[in-house]
Amino acid sequence: MTESLLAVRGLSKHFVSGNETVPVIEKLTFTLDQGQSLALVGRSGSGKSTLLNLLCGLESPDAGTIVMQGQVFDAGSAATREKAAAWASLRRQQIGVVFQEANLMPALTLLENVRFRAQLAGRDPANSEDWLTRLDIGELAQRYPDQVSGGQRQRAALAMVFAMEPALILADEPTGSLDRQTAAEVAQVLFDLQARYCCGLILATHDAELAAGCQQLLDLGHLSAL
Numbered sequence: 001m002t003e004s005l006l007a008v009r010g011l012s013k014h015f016v017s018g019n020e021t022v023p024v025i026e027k028l029t030f031t032l033d034q035g036q037s038l039a040l041v042g043r044s045g046s047g048k049s050t051l052l053n054l055l056c057g058l059e060s061p062d063a064g065t066i067v068m069q070g071q072v073f074d075a076g077s078a079a080t081r082e083k084a085a086a087w088a089s090l091r092r093q094q095i096g097v098v099f100q101e102a103n104l105m106p107a108l109t110l111l112e113n114v115r116f117r118a119q120l121a122g123r124d125p126a127n128s129e130d131w132l133t134r135l136d137i138g139e140l141a142q143r144y145p146d147q148v149s150g151g152q153r154q155r156a157a158l159a160m161v162f163a164m165e166p167a168l169i170l171a172d173e174p175t176g177s178l179d180r181q182t183a184a185e186v187a188q189v190l191f192d193l194q195a196r197y198c199c200g201l202i203l204a205t206h207d208a209e210l211a212a213g214c215q216q217l218l219d220l221g222h223l224s225a226l
């Protein structure tokens with residue numbers, strides 16, 4: 001039986017811009033089962049990045065709840081030291097984040113970047129080199145991020161995420177900075193590994209082909225909820 005990994009209930013978030021209140025996410029409800037993938041789509045400004053930021057605790061909701069592995073994150077969580085610390089710990093250990101531009105530390109080699117992320121999540125860093133090999137960049141382990149291509153950096157970012165053995169991966173336009181062929185290759189690796197290691201995946205994208213690789217679709221442009 002599949003278990004629910006993530007449950008989002010009645011989630012709302014607005015921003016204030018000058019005198020204007022801009023509602024971005026309104027009463028959003030959905031669940032994601034373990035091992036499932038969900039594409040977040042919708043026009044520019046529909047709230048895809050905002051939702052990812054809420055899910056990893058970088059933004060606080062105005063209302064509603066996010067529940068993952070028994071931890072509840074809601075409007076009051078950021079203000080409560082204990083709850084904020086619990087969510088930060090969950091994020092560090094269980095939520096891997098991939099952005100459009102690989103967020104590697106420039107002063108560390110690719111291998112050191114992967115090791116660092118694994119250690120931060122409390123995992124054994126001994127497998128870090130294997131992860132680079134699985135991502136097809138094993139021979140670049142000793143290079144620094146500025147000594148490899150954008151596609152290779154993105155593969156290293158994926159190696160970092162998988163080395164932390166996350167329960168959930170949040171990806172914001174993970175192939176958006178890559179040429180078409182490299183984007184397709186990186187997307188294939190992401191989907192293959194996500195399926196093999198049974199992590200949840202929430203992927204924000206404007207790319208219909210990439211979205212089609214996910215099992216579910218959530219269109220924030222239509223404010224629909226699954």
Ligand SMILES: Nc1ncnc2c1ncn2[C@@H]1O[C@H](COP(=O)(O)OP(=O)(O)OP(=O)(O)O)[C@@H](O)[C@H]1O
Pocket residue numbers: 015016017022024042043044045046047048049050051
């Ligand atoms: N910190 C902030 N302060 C004020 N407004 C914000 C803030 N962050 C986002 N917004 C606004 O919230 C709305 C949603 O932004 P968001 O970045 O989530 O959209 P998106 O769907 O990811 O867009 P894109 O596809 O262009 O990346 C936009 O109108 C944006 O201007």
